[in-house]
Amino acid sequence: MPNDFNQRVIEEFRAHHGRVGGPFEGGRLLLLTTTGARSGRPHTTPVGYLPDGGESVLVIASAGGAPQHPDWYRNLLAHPEVTVETGLFTYPAQAVPLAGEERDRAFARAVESDPGWAEYQAKTERVIPVVALHPIAVDGPPKSSAGSLSEAITIAHDGFRRELALIRKEMSRSGPVLGVQLRANCLTFCHGLHNHHTGEDLMLFPGVAARHPQAAPLLARLGEEHERIAELVAELREVVGGGDTPTARGHVVRLTATLEAHLDYEEEHLLPLLAAMEAA
Structure with missing residues (x-):
């Protein structure tokens, strides 16, 4: 039976590309x-997740500390191939429940970031499962919820x-x-930012340059900013490995200021060119 609350969250998530209240x-x-274990029908559920330092993410089948596993967990045990929506991309993934010490370490990480997970575990006799969602490689670009490149x-x-x-x-x-x-959160962010800027450098900027030669100074500036941001990301990776919070916080503040200025400038000057290309 559909859950009205979940359905409202799903609709809001999709309408606002991952942003919900x-x-x-x-x-x-x-x-x-x-995929339903008995019905074979697709079932979509909003689920909180933990970054895992790269492409994969972790989800926890807490069900608020209920005595039984949530339906989505029983489903993926029967059908491990699932679909993940991030707000921008939709991709297939392989769901792998963690076991033994690997599960315990991952759950301890979750508790470290939010003690509420421990409260859920204390409410139930079952061992709350932790599941890794590993993206499955597919041919071609990922499926996007955006209607255009600029979007x-x-x-x-x-x-x-965010x-x-x-x-x-x-x-x-x-x-x-x-x-x-928190280290995993930082490393996952660094990984995603690197991939985004690499894609712009290798594919987006050359395409814009071919259509708009007059944009060469703009693209050169954006490329230089990518290099500076890459330096800050490398520094953050290094200090995160050291584990000192005040030092890492200072690097995050510097990266935030530089990145936000870069994003604002790109949106002001590059996106109008992309919109013009899309309208042509």
Whole structure:
């Protein structure tokens, strides 16, 4: 039977490319579509997630500490191939429940970032599962919810801004030693930003240059800013490995200021060119 609350969240998530209000506002949320264990029909559920340092993410089958596993977990046990929606991209993934010490370490990371997970575990006798969602490689570009390239860039930029704000908030309440999950959050952000800028450098900017030769100074400036941001990202990766929160916080503040200025400039000057190309 459909859950009215979940359905409202799903509709809001899709309408606003991953941004939702209510209890999920400001958190990390994805839409997970599984295949019904008995019905064989698709079922979509909003699920909070934990970054895992790269392409994969972790989801936790807490069900608020209920005595039984949530339906989506039972579904993926029967059908491990799932679909993940991020707000911008939709992709297939392989769901792998973690076991033993690997599960315990991942759950400890979750508790470190939010003690509420421990409260859920204390409410139930079952061991709350942790599941890794590993993207499955497909041919061609990923499926996007954006209607145009310029919209896709805007959505991606908004996602980077939201994630940086989350990381800054998490660091503000972190102790002197950087937690393991917070390190994973930083590394995942660095990985995603690197991929985004690499795609712009290798594909987007040459395409714009071919259509708009007069944009060469703009593209050169954006490329130089990418290099500066890459330096800041490399520095953040290094200090995150050291585990000192105040040092990492300072690097995140510098990266935030530089990146936000870059995103604002790109949106002001590059997006109109893309819109003109799309309208032609």
